[in-house]
Amino acid sequence: MQDTGRIKSTLHPEASAIVFGADLRRSVSDELPFYAEIDRAQAIMLERAGLIDRNLARTVFIELDRLQTEGFHGIADLLAPRGSYLAYEDHLRSVIGKEASNLHLGRSRNDINATLVKLRMRGPYQKLASELVKLLRVLCSLARAHLETVFPLHTHRQPAVPSTLAHHLVAFASALARDLDAVLAVHPLLNRCCLGAGVGGGTTLPILPDLTAGLLGFTTTSVNSIDSVASRDLVLRLLAASAILGSNLSRIAETLLLWVGEAGLVSLPDELVGSSSAMPHKRNPFLLEQVQGKAGAAIGCFVAAITGMHSTPFTNCVAVGTEATRHVWPGIDNSIDSVRLIRLCFSGLIVAEEAATSMLDRSFVNAMETATRLAVDAGLDFRSAHNQVGQLVTTAVECGARRLSAIMEGDRMLDPDVSPAPDVIVRAARAGGGPAPETVSAVLDELEGSIERSAALLCDLSSGWNRAREELRSAIGALDGPKIQPINDEDGAHR
Numbered sequence: 001m002q003d004t005g006r007i008k009s010t011l012h013p014e015a016s017a018i019v020f021g022a023d024l025r026r027s028v029s030d031e032l033p034f035y036a037e038i039d040r041a042q043a044i045m046l047e048r049a050g051l052i053d054r055n056l057a058r059t060v061f062i063e064l065d066r067l068q069t070e071g072f073h074g075i076a077d078l079l080a081p082r083g084s085y086l087a088y089e090d091h092l093r094s095v096i097g098k099e100a101s102n103l104h105l106g107r108s109r110n111d112i113n114a115t116l117v118k119l120r121m122r123g124p125y126q127k128l129a130s131e132l133v134k135l136l137r138v139l140c141s142l143a144r145a146h147l148e149t150v151f152p153l154h155t156h157r158q159p160a161v162p163s164t165l166a167h168h169l170v171a172f173a174s175a176l177a178r179d180l181d182a183v184l185a186v187h188p189l190l191n192r193c194c195l196g197a198g199v200g201g202g203t204t205l206p207i208l209p210d211l212t213a214g215l216l217g218f219t220t221t222s223v224n225s226i227d228s229v230a231s232r233d234l235v236l237r238l239l240a241a242s243a244i245l246g247s248n249l250s251r252i253a254e255t256l257l258l259w260v261g262e263a264g265l266v267s268l269p270d271e272l273v274g275s276s277s278a279m280p281h282k283r284n285p286f287l288l289e290q291v292q293g294k295a296g297a298a299i300g301c302f303v304a305a306i307t308g309m310h311s312t313p314f315t316n317c318v319a320v321g322t323e324a325t326r327h328v329w330p331g332i333d334n335s336i337d338s339v340r341l342i343r344l345c346f347s348g349l350i351v352a353e354e355a356a357t358s359m360l361d362r363s364f365v366n367a368m369e370t371a372t373r374l375a376v377d378a379g380l381d382f383r384s385a386h387n388q389v390g391q392l393v394t395t396a397v398e399c400g401a402r403r404l405s406a407i408m409e410g411d412r413m414l415d416p417d418v419s420p421a422p423d424v425i426v427r428a429a430r431a432g433g434g435p436a437p438e439t440v441s442a443v444l445d446e447l448e449g450s451i452e453r454s455a456a457l458l459c460d461l462s463s464g465w466n467r468a469r470e471e472l473r474s475a476i477g478a479l480d481g482p483k484i485q486p487i488n489d490e491d492g493a494h495r
Contacts, residue, residue: 031084032072034116036064037472038195041215042103044475045208052102054479059096060103061476067091085109106203107195110229110316111222114194117325118234119216121190122465124332125183125238129458131336132180132245135343136173136451140444142346143169147437150423151265151356152365157258159363162422165351167435168255170443175248177447180454182241187461189234193218197228200316215475217468229316232309235328239302242335246295249338253288253295256345260285263359267350291341294334301331360422362402364393370404370419377418 043057067074075091086109092100146165153163193213196203202225209221222228259265268285276282308324367389374385389404396404404419420428430436433443 030120031116032075032088033068034119035085035088035112036068036072037119037216038112038115039103040064040476041212041472042107042195044215044472044479045212046103046105047479048211049206049208051105051205051207052099056096056099056102057479060092060100061479063092063095083109085112106198106205106207108199110199110321111194111197111225113321114197114229114232115216117232117321117328118190118192118194118218121234121238121328121332122217124329124336125187125190126458126462128242128332128336128339129180129183129454131339131343132176132183133451133455133458135339135346136176136180136447138343138346139169139173139176140448140451142166142349143173143440143444146351147440149351149353149356150360150426152359152363153435154258159359159365161368162360162365162425162429163435164426164437164440165356166437166440166444170440170447172248172252173447174443175252176245177450177454179241179245179248180451182244183238184454184457186234186237186241187457188220189237191217191219191461191464193221194228195222197222197225200226200229215468215472217465219464226315230314230320232320232325235325236302236306236309239298239305239328239331242331243299243302245335246298246338249342250292250295253291253342253345256342256349257285257288260288264352264355265359266352268345269348269350272345272348285345287341287345291338291345294338294341298331298334298338301327301334305331364396364404365422366419366425367393367404369425373418373420 039060043052043060046052047054047057075088078087078091089101089104092103143166146169149165151163151165151168152159153161153168193209193216195212195216196207196209213219213221256266260267267283268287272285272287273283274286276284305324305327308327309320312319371382371385371389374380374388375382378385380388392404395401426435426437428436430439433439
């Protein structure tokens with residue numbers, strides 16, 4: 001370790017192992033490629049600002065290219081007693097010379113790390129939003145195919161009124177579309193660069209923040225240096241959106257579990273169920289329970305992050321920037337997995353229309369409509385009609401009748417039109433966002449338009465980031481530097 005002028009020894013080994021880890025291997029994919037990308041943009045900016053010479057910039061590009069080609073293994077094998085960034089900088093100084101530390105002019109670890117979080121978040125952010133778009137498209141397609149599939153709507157886990165499968169699917173999609181909107185709402189904050197904020201006091205140097213930001217694909221720069229390094233509300237907002245998404249997914253999964261249960265309204269194919277180790281007859285819809293568990297984990301990540309940030313000073317703070325922020329990665333990962341699993345379940349869903357019809361026939365789901373028609377057409381007040389129909393249902397149950405109309409017709413009390421069949425009720429239920437096919441179809445039109453607008457926004461974000469990468473490499477090429485290899489995500493997408 002170099003003498004900092006103030007601290008003469010390295011961090012205690014036990015403390016270092018807890019805080020930074022024993023070595024840099026865990027940072028190879030998580031941080032080092034982003035440090036390198038930030039330094040490429042920083043070197044271009046500092047050279048244009050006249051703060052470093054062109055030869056130093058070229059030498060930096062050569063070394064960063066070499067490090068990236070070898071997968072940063074030359075750094076990964078080093079100890080990191082003061083963290084990954086200083087180990088990375090120490091390596092550049094050892095290879096390039098002391099002047100390599102001039103890359104740090106006009107910045108600090110505070111604004112670097114705030115920027116790194118945003119760069120690192122781009123891939124998972126795009127993945128989560130893209131998976132939501134896929135799920136929404138599946139739900140809308142399935143709804144189109146079942147606009148007239150009459151299906152029971154449950155309240156308190158009991159069949160309540162007639163609906164359609166499409167009506168349910170559009171309800172799911174409506175909630176999830178709002179979750180997608182919440183995820184996309186954070187993109188302006190994701191696209192604001194923090195470089196230049198330094199430790200929180202900005203800099204007196206004539207740096208070019210707009211240039212650095214643009215080369216890294218950001219659309220705006222820091223407007224307040226304290227806010228830039230103190231705030232990680234991007235993390236909280238994305239985790240909050242993920243937590244609400246998780247709540248919605250868990251409720252949808254629970255509804256599917258209800259349908260798959262004894263009622264057998266739907267089922268899943270062999271590739272989406274599990275067997276019992278002891279009971280040969282079982283077909284366990286365990287993936288839906290996985291959705292609930294992973295969604296719950298995402299909620300836990302939000303609680304951990306916001307609790308970690310609570311009551312901390314409004315300045316750069318390890319409790320905020322490191323400890324609380326670390327929860328965003330498992331939070332997004334669990335959210336992505338939940339969305340993918342439930343999409344697979346909906347894609348493979350097998351609808352048992354006969355079971356749905358049977359449940360509707362034996363569950364008196366036309367009782368409320370019967371009371372309504374008595375009140376409107378027969379001159380009864382609604383509460384009297386409600387009580388009269390309730391008595392008829394009790395009689396039907398005691399007599400073993402399957403349908404309310406059988407009792408009514410037998411007693412010649414009411415016109416049969418007063419007790420319509422479930423499919424008749426569904427076709428007439430247009431108001432209030434009801435299940436009438438034309439009503440649901442109109443909502444689907446709006447949903448599908450919204451989904452495609454969201455997909456276009458994601459495409460624009462990705463295109464902007466891609467353009468910035470090309471501009472950065474063009475700027476490097478203009479300095480007669482080497483060709484820089486692109487950074488690749490785990491899924492093969494270029495960064």
